[in-house]
Amino acid sequence: MEALAARLSHLDPDVEGAIRVVMFYDTLMRRRVDLPALARASAGLAECVTGIRLHSTGRTLRMAPDGREAAPAALPASTTVAVTLDDEEIGTVWLEREGEPGALDDAVLDRLAIAVATVVERYGPARTTMADPALVELVISADGDDAARNRALRLLGFPVDAPIRVAAVRSGVPLEKVGSLICHGRPVKAASLGDVGIILATSVDPVRFPEGVRAGIGAAGCPRRSWQEARTALRFTTARQPVIRYDELGALALLARIPEEDTRANADVLAITSLAADPEDLRTLDAYCATGSVRQAADSLHLHHSSVARRLTQIGKSLGVEVTEPAGLTRARLALALWRLLGE
Template sequence: MKELAGRLTAVDPDAGAAVRVIAYFDTLAEGRAGLEALVRGAAVLAGCPARLVDTERRVHVRVEPDGRRQDCDLPPDPTWPSAPLVPGGEPALWLERAGNAEPSVVDAVILERAAGVLRLVLDRTRGRAPLSPADDPALVETVLDATATEQARLHAARRLGLDPDDPTTLARALAPLRGRPRILLVRREGRATGDEARRARGAGRLADGEARDRHGAAPGRQDDAPGLRDDGPGDDGPRDREDGRPGGRSARGRGEGVLGDGEAHGRRAVVGPRDGGPRDRAAGGRLGETGLPGGRVGVGPAVPVLGLPGSWDGARIALRFTAEGTAQDPGERVVHADDLGGIALLAELIGPGAEPPPDVRDLERAAADSPWMLATLHAVASTASLRAAAVGVNVHHSTLQDRLTHAEALLGWPVRTPQGRLRLHLALTMRHLARG
């Protein structure tokens, strides 16, 4: 193999490097290397941090390119090169390359080869035990099935550990883009009164005495300008996340656990703030992303056990409003049905794969003109000021103004007035709904 790699290097350096990568991971596999050694190999070969995230097995390993293990609580950036552990699965192995660049040939080989060996090690060392009732997907599907009899749903719920007679227990349905349905148990600490339980059911939130975190940017002060406010030089405006990316949340929950994901349902699944979300917002009462499936997820409202079919309907609607969170598909990867309000009615008007409305077609034409278009317009629609939007896409304020002038010429309507911003927000939302 070494001789072949040497010959190939003389002809094609990338091909030679790829062969050496294959040989390297073959050697690790033969030596029955562990997870950390494999992730370390990926990091050293790639020259950047590598991260393994397997939520179902609760495995998180991150290694720096110098070989030091340094785990991190921040979620992986969806723009990083990644590979699933199984074909068609969620990304699990990540190379933390900045700049949204396409992975090189060598990166692709590192990811593919390392992921294959990691899968073998995980299956060998952390293979699934026989299903307990709380892990049985058939029980989860029965609880969520509106056509199942009430008796069947109650029986399945009790086997899952959900007590229909306990007023302190609510649950949410989760609809991942990939993977099976899940149920998030919301068990409030302390004794609940009947009024508190009703308020929790109506609000679809954890009712644990903490403040409710509203979706979207906090309202800003009113300026003289009739549209989206411009805070002026020196004021960066409210960031949606401390790392500058839009869409982050601070969250604190209590007593939440996921059923149907192969893990014990009683574990605490929510901590907060998790990813450096804004500290000045009200923390708490909001479901965080810890313990949720990876990728795009729709989250249904918190309801009593027998209301879970309705929560499942809401979760599936919310899923249609999600995005990949990339430059070409900006938006929230996790959407809560009870944050949508009347916007959810759009899902009834625009079916998956339907002919896009004219504004969406205009948006697609504008997006084809410039790679920065969608991310910039999303930042304008989802932040409280132009200054905050500029921070969100990491450009100077004057550059943002130039971009918006160009975008308005392509779209045919203004995006810096209240009416234009609303129209832009609707167009971006309908774009998500119209895709197949």
């Protein structure tokens, strides 16, 4: 390798430097160094502050060329490279150099990113969000015993004594992206089970779910029970309310226990099924049930309130109830919720 670098240096002075960078990191990997040692060695090689950050833990390392932890950032990152593992971005590495980037900065960061991914994969649970579906299923299974569930949690990187919150997700957005958004800087794992995505996390921020995602969130605690709650909450989600926490449902959660055949046979639910043939009528009823106000429903639909009032009169005749009266509104809300639970 040394002889090759010397020969190539006659053709391109930067080639020898790039090869020496590769050799430098190969040596570090043979020595099985950890992340602080990688950051420290890289800072010495680049002769500037070098940083490493892992998304899943929020951990950040910044080392100065003298081998000590760097002082609070005074310079922005001059060059940044993503760290990927199993095609997922798990972190970033960067250099904080004053002035223009050095000729070999890209080579240094490319090799550093590879080295960081190798270290993360080698030590402890992999810090990728996507997990082995078999392990995730074992955690949420109603049949598994506590010992097996605890082993699965340890393999997934969760403290056994930490409460686990489960989210059931239907999304066109990749699960790993959803997981990193809703539980930034804390342990989070995801897997697909049939047509539903499962996210396990120590905490979930409902407002951070991206657009286009529907999610039900179980209460923290036992993963098995939290998964059941999350699936129930997911069934209640709508385009208007795409993310629902189970504990927000209250008594409405009891509707999910009604046998499907009884729900389908209910006269109010049958009337909603017929009404759903006209999307405009369904949107109008949905807006009114959500607000309980003709004017607020009109505002959300961008219509005049008199137009909405006329529609509601016709809808009431179709349903056989006066939806603008308290009792009729209650029946319409319950019928609409039950119709959605059927997945129609």
